[in-house]
Amino acid sequence: MLATSKITISRKALESNYRFIRDQIGDDANISWVVKGNAYGHGIEMFVPLAVACGAEHFSVFDASEAYRVKQSLQDKEVRIMIMGMVEDQHLEWAIENDIEFYVFEPDRLEAAVRAARKVGKKAKVHVEVETGMNRIGYEAHELPHVAELLLKHPGLLQFQGLCTHFAGAESIANYVRVTQQRKTYKRILNWFANQGLQPDIRHVACSAAAIRYPPTRLDMVRIGILQYGFWPSRETLIEHNSKVGRQDNPLERLISWKSQVMDTKTVKTGEYVGYGTSYMATKEMQVATIPIGYGHGFTRSLSNAGRVLIRGKRVGVIGMVNMNAITVDISQVDHVERGDEVVIIGNQGDLELGVSAFGEFSQQVNYELLTRLPMDIPREIVD
Helix, strand or coil, X not given: CCCCCEEEEEXXXXXXXXHHHHHHHCCCXXXXXXXXXXXXXXCHHHHHHHHHHHCCCEEXXXXXXXXXXXHHHCCCCCCEEEEEEECCHHHHHHHHHCCCEEEECXXXXXXXXXXXXXXXXXXXXXXXXXXXXXCCCCECHHHHHHHHHHHHHCCCCEEEEEEECCCCCCCCHHHHHHHHHHHHHHHHHHHHHHHCCCCCCEEEEECHHHHHHCHHHCCCEEEECHHHHCCCCCHHHHHHHHHHHCCCCCCCCCCEEEEEECCEEEEECCCCECCCCCCCECCCCEEEEEECCCHHHCCCHHHCCCCEEEECCEEEEEECCCCCCXXXXXXXXXXXXXXXXXXXXXXXXXXXXXXXXXXXXXXXXXXXXXXXXXXXXCCEEEEC
């Protein structure tokens, strides 16, 4: 391979995860497959066709560029795409023309949508995001009368596609009171719109954590992100789920594997330092191998003297500082390591496995952060 590492995406794992998610949430709520952050590092162009083959009909992205990539990856297949974040005014016409749904959360955005829809001659499909307690984006209570006024005034230009909000930490029991209050606030706002003679086509509030932990939040649609890729929003959510159903294994399957190869091996003498600076000194003669991946590839620098990889069926540790394009590992206890040997960064080798959680344990990263930091230029391919 031309690249120094490769990522593979498992079709069967996605199919298994989809069955699990559907079993958990039932058949009443539609699923929006969240593919922001380059499909959580899996690659939009790789992941979207796989999801469509599983039955996906709705995708959520963060911005217009991701919506464009989803649309391009679909070829002629018809699905719905929803932008949950940034759409600049100059992209609204493109979104409306292509039936792209998008969030509105400020007066200027909704007014710009009216102007763009009038110019295109087509309804803008808007999801009104309301502030319920996260204090990030969303209409405040005092702004809602203006929103209702515009929706009522321009029924030929604005389609009230959805009413939505986002929970502030549904993955943690510590946020239970806050999430509960958000649910009450959303319900009150929903009723307020009904009293104005306005009903959204879709009510949606639940992310992966909420969809699993708070069944009443599933409503008409759930926005599933991390679960579909084979990861839990938090370890707490996995433990809670397993305790409820009486199982100990993880019902989700990781889609992603990441592999590289040994670039070089050498002997380091006692008392010599390895890599930049003096963070690691050999206390005895040792064998080391250099692997051509580093923080420029998403292998964070905080894994210096802490990270792990698999070589020849054994777990070996990173020694010295993680460089931009290379790491050094201790192979003293592994026999016959040679240039070109497979190196597993995420995945299985022999009887051992390195999961994404291993990075979190050593680097304080959450799954979301590590996955989305994987560069787009690492080659990705689909495997069964």
